[in-house]
Each structure stands twice: as C-alpha cells, then as structure tokens.
Amino acid sequence: MKKNLWAASALLSVAAISLTACTPNDQSSGSEDGKIAVSSTADTCDVSTTETKAGTTTFTVTNDGSEVTEFYVLAEDGIRIISEVENIGPGISRDLTVELAEGNYKTSCKPGMVGDGIVGDFTVTANPDAQPVSDDEQALRDTAISQYTSYVKDQVEQLKTKTDAFADAYASGDDETARSMYADARLHYERIEPVAESFGDLDPKLDSREADLEEGQDWTGWHAIEKDLWQPSAAANGGEDYQPLSPSERQKMAETLKEDTQSLYDQTRELDLTVDQIANGSKSLLDEVTASKVTGEEEIWSHTDLSDFQGNVDGARVAFEDLRPIVESKDADLATEIDEKFTDVQNLLDQHKQGEGFKNYQDLSEDQVRELSDSIDALSEPLSQLTGVVVG
Template sequence: MSLRRLLTTAVVATFATGGLSACTDNAPASSGATGTAGSGPLTVAASDTECRVSAESAGSGNLVFSVTNNGSKVNEFYLLGEDGLRIIGEVENIGPGLTRDLVVRAVPGSYFTACKPGMVGEGIRSAFTVTDSGADMSATGADKELIDQANAQYASYVKDQTEQLKTKTAEFIALYKAGKDDEARALYAPARVHWERIEPVAESFGDLDPKMDLREADLEPGQKWTGWHVIEKDLWPPSSGYTPLTRAERGAMAGQLMSDTGELYERTRDITFTTDQIGNGAKSLLDEVATGKVTGEEEIWSHTDLWDFQANVDGARVAWEGLRPILKKKDATLDSQIQLRMSELQKLLDQHKKGDGFVTYDTLSKAEVKQLSDAVNALSEPLSKLTAAVI
C-alpha cells in the first residue's frame, strides 16, 4: 500500500461532494479541465521548502494542478477539504525534475493545497478557494444513464469485496489465533486480495488504513504497529532477532484487525461514487503496483506480492470496464490503448501463476521484475488519461 497519506474520517462526505481519492498524470486539452476560468491549468512549483500555487482560487468544475518538483526529494501534492483532513485529490511520487498533473472535479468551497517533500509529515499548506463558476456539472440524457450505471456497478463491486474481505479475514484470524500457522499462511494472501482490489477506497478511510495495512518500514516514532503486516511478520518471522507474539498478543492483534475490518465493512454499506473517483481510482491502483508491489516492498516477509499485484490490476480493470461505455463514446482510441496494455500486463502476470496463486516474489529474476515494471508503466500512461476523458 501507499502509506504516506493524510488522515481522513470523512470519506463518504468526500464522495458525496465529488472529491477524488487518487491521481492522474495527464489532462488533454479537450477535457475542459482548467485552473481559473479560461486560464488553463494551475501550476504548482514544489520544492523541499515551498509549495507555490499559481492562484489562490479557481472556479468550480474540472480543475488541473500541474505540479513540478524543483526540489531534491520525492514530493506529493494534495487538494484537501476544509477540515484539512479529507483528501479531495492527490498525486504521488513526483521525482525531482518531474511534472505530474492532478485532475479534480471540485465544487464551490474552502480547501487547502499541500506539498509533502519526502512524502512525510503534514506537508506545506496554503488555503485555496473554489468559487461558483456557474458551470453545470451534471450529465444529461444517454450520458447520464451510462454514468449512473457505472457508478452503481462500482459501488456494488466495492460492497461485494468488503463482504468477502470480512468473511475471509474472520477465517484467517481464527486459524492464526488457534496457532494453525500453516493454514493461516495459506489463507493470508487470498484474504488480502479483497483489500487490494479496492485499495484506494480502503485507504480513503485514513483512520483505518494505518491501523490495518501499515508496513513496518513506514512506522513513525512512537506509532503503534497493528494490522495485517504485524501478523505477516509473526507468521514468516526473520531468522534471527525476532521474538514471536505470545498467545495473548496474537489474540489482541487479531481482534484489532477483525474490529477494523468490521468498521470498514460498515462504512462502505451506503457509499456512492462518481466517474472521476472511479477513473482516478483505477490509476491509483497502478500507482500502488509501481510503488510497492513491483518492488517487493509490500509483503517483505511473506513475499506474496504477486497476489497483491494481481488484485490491484483486477481492481483497475473493473473500474475501467465500468467506464468503457462512456470512454468508447468519447475516446475510442484511448479505450483501445488501455485494452492492449491491460492484456499485455496480464499475460506477463499469468507466466508467474502457480496453482491457484503465484510464485513468491523472491523467486523472480531481475529481468522478470523489469518486464513487469515496464508493463505497469506502459499501462499507466494511457490509464492516466482515463479520468479527463470521461468527466
């Protein structure tokens, strides 16, 4: 997972106001996305010490923030809600000298912009206002029917995945608490795929995400470590220097994970989506692959990264397929490009299947990892244009 995210407790409010939960790289001129009315994209000059946005306000509608990292550290850019917690949109992993675009559909209101040099801390923030431009942000006729269908289908998919996650986690937790480690290890990756398929949605619940999916390498000083990866390490312990959890500690850790999973399940019962959230979520899932799974950092103890990799690709595919009827009408060429790159990536993943799962990531050669990385990058390029094409 990407763990350098700001905390939020109001994801349903984010969805209801048309905010986003992910990022996109490109905004074609035809998308109608702008900064201030008629002025083109807003520019953001990010550095290790500054976050200079070209304007303090913009009219409501489709906005583009073109973020250039002039510093020496990898940076991130966020548009946050009025409370400073709710993530409206984000663009991550902007390397020094690179420019990436964030496309958001913003309603009138008060916001904050934030850059996070080194991808840690609260970031460098400034107030930002979205005024009422009078733009009609609703769809009509046949387009509205396709949009409503895509949104309803994706909401159903998320609900189904959280239901399966709750069921599989309960089975996994029971085995772990009972000390049936071999059986628990066998179920670890299959249970987690349901989290990974909807990872951008799950991560939007910022108070739950760190408790459930925090990696040891991302712990901040004094932060309590709980969740999946604590249990992962206990099931696949290092060869030296590790003290196994006691039975009581196992019970407490398992109980916390089950409680948090139940909370995630409850919060997604009435969740709704918009096309921009779905499109940006698809791209965010590919970003997750590029920054964690393809590097082998996500499942550092179990090496089950390819299960996560496939689950992220599954989630991106479902999001894209739901938007395809809209995309084919607006940009059939882009749809064909995504289809081709998605197929190429899946063929590579299929080469590493073993039984109902995959080989462990530590068995891949450097050449095989590079092949997968190149295929992810190839898909990310057209997928990054999905949101701008459908909104």
C-alpha cells in the same frame, strides 16, 4: 499501502458535480497552459492560484525538491481526501484532474510522503458559465458509479469473511493455516485499496509496513502479523533476533485486525463516489504496483507480492471497465489501447501462477521483474489520460 484518495464526502455529491462537469476551468491566472501549477519542495507547497471556478480542475504538480512527494486535494476539514497524486520523483511533473463543486478545500504537498504535509487553503467559487452534463452522459456516469460501488461492497464483504477466518487461525496458533490464507484474503483489500485509504487513519492501521511507521506509531494490521508468521532471521531484522508475539499479543493483534476490517466494512456501506474518483483510483492502483509491488517491498516477509500485484491490476481494470462506455463515447482509440495494455499485463502475470496462487516473488529473475515493470509503465501512460477524458 499508501495514503490515497477517495473522500466519502458530501462535498462531491453526484448532483453537485453534474452541474459543472462539462466546463473546463480557465485558470490562466495560475498557469500559462490553463492548469494550476504546483511546486513541491522540502518545505513549500506553492500553488499558483488558491481560487478557481467549479468544474473540472487540473493541477500540474512538479517536484522541485530532492525527495519523492505527493499532492492532495482535501475537504475543508483537512482530513477527508478528495483526490491525490503520489510517487512524484524529483524533477518530475504529474497532472491531477478532479471535478470540484463550489466550496472550501485544502491542498497539501507531502515531501517524503510522510508526516502531516504542507497544507494551504483552496476555494472553489460558483461557475456561471457551467454547462450541465447531458442526460445520456449522466446516465453512463450513474451506471458506472452504481456498478463500481457494488464491486467495492462485494470485495469488502469477501475481505471481512476471509480476514475473520485468517485472524482466528493466527490467534489460535495454527500458523500453517494462517499462512495459507494470508495472500488470498489480502487480495480483496488490494483490489479496493484507494477506497480503504480514504477513511482517515484506517489504512495505516490495516496496511502499514514496518518501513512506513512514523515515530511513536503502534504497528498493527496485516504486515505486523505477516512478520510474526514468517519470522525473519537476525540478519534480516536489523541484526537483532526477532521476538515472536506471545499468545496474548497474538490475540490482541488478531482482534484489532478484525475490528479495523469491520470498520472498513461499516464505512463502505454508504459510499458516495464520483467518476473522477473512480478514474483516478484506477491509475492510483497502478502507481501502487510501481511503488511497492514490483520492488518487492510490500510483502517483505511472505514474498506474496504477485498476489497483491494481481489485486491492484484487478481493481484498476474493473474501475476502467465500469467507465469504458464513457471513454468509448469520447475517445474509442484510448479505450482500445487501455484494454490491450491490461491484457498484456495479465498475460505476463499468468506466466507466474502456481496452483491457485503465485510463485514466491523471490523466484522471479531480474529480467522477469523488469518485464512486469515495463508492462505496467506501458499501461500507465494511456491510463493517465482516463480522468481527463471521462470528465472532459
């Protein structure tokens, strides 16, 4: 779970972007290398320029603070997420490449990756030097967007069906059946997680871990139910005996999960995606693996992390494959390298399959966990170039 990227926003319609996409911006006033520099600290979000021309924009975000941070580009309302880069450790710099149409936006740094963040205004002006995307490339873009949108809708349909069945089993007290359904249903959410995270507070309702909760936040969703199905000992629960949910509390929790999943289903019926969002989403899914799956922090009670790992990798690979014709036309070697690294990751995951699912994550040795982590790192490096190539 994380706060992520895709705005279902008309601000970034394909038509608007196609007029500017091939023109990289000259942002020399904001940074010597033509990128917009961003410095994030505990109490500042210093963006080197607050105005740029429409087209491809790259923010180079440096964490000059002491906590892990993330950086967002938001729509004018400050709610809808255009794109973001997360898990930037102290002293680390990462790039975020986006295509921005003319309009008003906001930028935000979120030190500690909690709270409302440090928000500032950002303006994108008309670009008289913009060159239109060629007809051939626009056709490839349209195909990629259509294919990926269909994939998201299909995954959410499967998620809804399986979630309804899971929630009904849980509400009825059939814990054995509910536990057997848990990982398989969540797999579909993990595949399209960046899209789910674009809809305001929907992702926190569905996917917050206990460690993610902010003061006063109600805990609902998958992980609250997970804890009730795999009830921890007092030693694993902060020294306190776990209090199981009552039948009425179970019913309410199950109904809330179904309602929030229905909301996700409804909102994904009308997606308005762009190729940079799809490319950034692919990398974001790998970041999700690094942040919580490899560490075993995502499924702390059920230890079904490998299933989530697989879902994130599946979603990242589909996004890349839908964009691959564009990448091959511009950098065939990069397309081949990314494909090979995806295959390496999948081969490692396959070693840990058990029946129709995966081993308990706690059964992996330190060396096996490290091997998985190294394979994700090896894939992340070329995949980080994906957006720049697609919109370049």
